[in-house]
Amino acid sequence: MADTTVVIATRNRVDELTRTITHLQPLRVPVIVVDNGSSDDTVRRMRKDFPWVRTVSLGRNVGASARNHGVRLARTRYVAFSDDDSWWAPDALSTAEELFERHPRLGVIAARVVVHPTGTDDPTCDEMASSALGQAGDLPGPSVLGFVCCGSVVRREAFLQVGGFNPVLFFPGEERLFCWDMAAAGWECCYVADAVAHHWPSAVRSPSTERRRAEMRNDLLTTWLRRRLRAASAHAWSLAKRGLRDPDARAALGAAVLRLPAVVKQRRKLPPSVERQVELLG
Numbered sequence: 001m002a003d004t005t006v007v008i009a010t011r012n013r014v015d016e017l018t019r020t021i022t023h024l025q026p027l028r029v030p031v032i033v034v035d036n037g038s039s040d041d042t043v044r045r046m047r048k049d050f051p052w053v054r055t056v057s058l059g060r061n062v063g064a065s066a067r068n069h070g071v072r073l074a075r076t077r078y079v080a081f082s083d084d085d086s087w088w089a090p091d092a093l094s095t096a097e098e099l100f101e102r103h104p105r106l107g108v109i110a111a112r113v114v115v116h117p118t119g120t121d122d123p124t125c126d127e128m129a130s131s132a133l134g135q136a137g138d139l140p141g142p143s144v145l146g147f148v149c150c151g152s153v154v155r156r157e158a159f160l161q162v163g164g165f166n167p168v169l170f171f172p173g174e175e176r177l178f179c180w181d182m183a184a185a186g187w188e189c190c191y192v193a194d195a196v197a198h199h200w201p202s203a204v205r206s207p208s209t210e211r212r213r214a215e216m217r218n219d220l221l222t223t224w225l226r227r228r229l230r231a232a233s234a235h236a237w238s239l240a241k242r243g244l245r246d247p248d249a250r251a252a253l254g255a256a257v258l259r260l261p262a263v264v265k266q267r268r269k270l271p272p273s274v275e276r277q278v279e280l281l282g
Contacts, residue, residue: 002029003077004093004153007070010084011036011061014045016202021050023087023198029080030054032070036061063170064149071159079156082197086113086150089196096153096195099140106139107158107187108179110147111195122199124148128191132280141190145183145274145281146176151197158187168225168262172211173218180226183274209248216252217259224256224263226270227278 006029010017017033024031031053035043037060046055054073058066071079078100080093088111096109113122124147133143152175162181165174179189205211216239223235236253243250270278 002027002093003097004080005030005032005070005074005076005078006080006082006088006093007032007034007067007074008082008084009034009036009064009066009070010038010042012038012040012042013084013202013204014038014040014042016200016204017042017084018045018049019200020082020084020087021046021053024082025050027088027090027093029093030074030076032056032073034058034066034070036063036066062167064165064172064174065167065170067149068164071154071156071164074156077156078153079159080153081149081151083150083199085202086197086199089198092195092197093153095192099192099195100153100155103139103188105186105188106190107155107182107185108147108189109153109195110141110144110189110191111151111153111197112191112193113148113151113197113199116198116200122148122151125191125193129193131191133277135190136188139188139190141192143277144189144191145179145277147179147189147191148197148199149175150199151195153195155187158182158185161185162187166225166266168259168266169218169221171214173215173222177222177225180222180270180274180278183277184226184271213248213252213255216249217255220252220256221259221263224260225267228269228275 033055035057043057112125115122128144131142131144136143162185224232239253
């Protein structure tokens with residue numbers, strides 16, 4: 001019996017989601033789809049065409065934290081994340097389960113992500129494989145403090161312990177803060193090239209300018225939420241200077257400031273050991 005549930009957060013990508021579910025079906029694992037307030041017929045089509053999938057409609061867009069709902073509903077010890085445009089290789093989840101069994105403090109497995117139609121590895125994979133943190137102890141791969149969410153498997157207990165993906169960030173870049181929180185709680189995160197996910201990027205994407213602004217905003221918010229005041233202040237000052245000539249940086253800083261009340265409530269410093277790891281990674 002499968003001990004891993006696949007959780008997918010989706011919004012207005014029903015055709016890509018259908019392809020993904022078709023790829024996942026032969027794996028014979030539970031699948032939970034969490035719909036982020038789609039305006040197309042995602043929920044209806046999922047329930048009609050794939051009744052074996054548990055489809056949950058949130059009625060609104062909560063960003064990356066939609067995955068938290070799916071994890072809470074899962075009843076397996078492990079949860080693998082797919083996006084609506086990604087899926088898992090046939091043996092990837094069984095490989096992850098075996099590694100979790102052998103390493104009780106392993107909280108996150110970051111898989112190798114193959115990007116289609118080229119069949120090449122996502123550039124992040126090279127970064128994880130050569131992580132400056134090295135390979136701690138008997139872990140099955142290099143330690144990391146970030147990953148590609150559509151190629152990750154988590155220990156459900158650990159995920160729930162740290163609260164999952166922070167809703168303040170919305171999307172994208174939510175993986176890094178989550179990884180920091182996992183490390184702060186004593187869980188290990190590592191890259192495993194033998195576990196493979198496939199990603200065929202959707203044509204339905206936010207404009208590049210919008211995504212760039214969100215990435216810069218979330219980089220700053222992540223720093224504010226967890227790092228020492230000196231590092232947080234330096235990051236804000238750097239983004240402000242960039243904003244003098246870069247309208248995207250200026251917009252990102254303004255968007256981050258609007259989230260300051262939530263940041264103040266949730267701010268807590270990383271343990272010194274994790275802070276040193278963050279500094280080492282730059």
